[in-house]
Amino acid sequence: MGYAFTSADVEFLRSAAGIAALAEVDALPFSAASHLQDVGVARKLLGESFAPVVETVLLRRRASSKLDSAASWLFTDDALQQATASAVARHRASRFADRVVHDVTCSIGADLFALSEVASVCVGSDLDPVRLAMARNNVPGRLVVRADALRPVSRAGAVTADPARRDSAGRRKWNPADFVPPLDELSAVYAGVDLAVKCAPGIDFAVAPWADEIEVVSLDGAVREACLWTRGLATAGVTRRASVLHGSESWTITDAEPDDCPVAAPGEWIIDPDGAVVRAGLVRHYAARHGLWQLDERIAYLSGSVPPPGIRAFRVLEHGHYTEKALKSLLRTRGIGRLEILVRGLDVDPNTLRKRLKLSGSAEASVVLTRVGAKPVMVLCRAERT
Structure with missing residues (x-):
């Protein structure tokens, strides 16, 4: 589960003293052979502040292959696991270009960061005060507020959400009614706006009859997510889409294309x-x-x-x-x-x-x-x- 960050930890990590401590600890290798020794060194250097600093350094190193700006970001272990990879976040954000958009489950800001690069206005909100403080660090200059996703606090015409799909022990939830917020409640609350909901790709798509378009996205050969699009965010005439992201070779295919396909023995x-x-x-x-x-x-x-x-x-x-x-x-x-x-x-x-x-x-x-x-x-x- 990782270290349990507090709001005070985040405040320290964002301070001049915290930034200096992060740089000092980041100079340690933390290899398999030196890990325990390096933790001991960090403890001697920083006293009681060593734990959030060490955890942040290690999380940033893990995040470097997933997120573009990991070197300056703040995370919790769970939030990093749940964060959208930058390439996938940019792909999804492209549909929000020049829109006023509200990320109602912004967490540490991975999706909000991508939205901030294309939307005319974007707002983030969440209930977790620690993740909100981290989001303010990770996406500076954007409005980030504490709010319940099921109680709208903005008039944005486009909304995006990523419901939590793990319980407090880290076990995955498969029933959409157990998501936080629940999938059907989320769709009902935002029935009047353009909505995008990120889901696990293994979800039974039949549980979201309100989705106008379902997109499944893979990155470098691994299926990463399904996104449920509604109203003006969906593509006219398309109900299913696959988007394959692989550097400059990225491509997409939809059910609007022909599906005439014979059945025959193996060829070449x-x-x-x-x-x-x-x-x-x-x-x-x-x-x-x-x-x-x-x-x-x-x-x-x-x-x-x-x-x-x-x-x-x-x-x-x-x-x-x-x-x-x-x-x-x-x-x-x-x-x-x-x-x-x-x-x-x-x-x-x-x-x-x-x-x-x-x-x-x-x-x-x-x-x-x-x-x-x-x-x-x-x-x-x-x-x-x-």
Whole structure:
């Protein structure tokens, strides 16, 4: 759970003395070998103030791969875990360009910071006084006030929210009625304004029939969030969208595109669509865009003669009926000692299977285990970057 910051801690960390202490402690390595010794050094240097300083230094180092401005920010451990990665926050904020927007669950300000770069006016609010104090440090010059998200305190025409989805012990909540604030109450309170609600990508989208557009976002291959858009923030004619963020190669696909996609046997390549595409239910749309086909209409693996550019695809070496005995024989014949196992549609645990295969040899490959109808199929491949 991390150190429990107080408002006094935040006040100290923002002071000249706190800033100097942070710089002094940040010079310590805090490596696996030196961690205990470095904590002892910090304690001698700072006395009772050492704990929030050490925690902040360590949190800033963890945040550097997630947030653009981590070197000067203040966090709690929980808030950092829940904070939106900067690239995803910027992507979501782009729909609020030139709008008056209120982030009603601003926490430490990760989303508010992105909004402040594009919105004409933005306001942040939260109930946690410690996180609010941190947000004032992290997003200076913006109005940040203490308020309940379910009791509107602004007249902003656009509202964004990120309900808390963990309990006090850090366990994830899956029932939207248990979110803080609850999802349905949030949508009811802001039924008259343009609303965006960040959710976990695993949420059952059926629980939000009020959402006009559902967007699933991935970053560098990992699915990060779903966003529920309403009214003027939603895209006309679109109910599902997948946005794939990967540097300059970022792209998006929606259910407004064609989904004409045949079903056929494996071709020259196997393509495993980005998780955002799969989660958004847009596999067929993605296949139609790139001239691909499905192996089975209920399975997300695709095949084709030419893979989409800029992805990791799998060149087919051979394929056939899957049994563990047949796979073991094939791998032994080809001298494959390193094997990536991808599974959809079959009750196979890759780690357990790999142990039973008793791999030996110098070659490496990937195998796709899936089904076509009721038939289990294996496709031996070589992974390549297209």
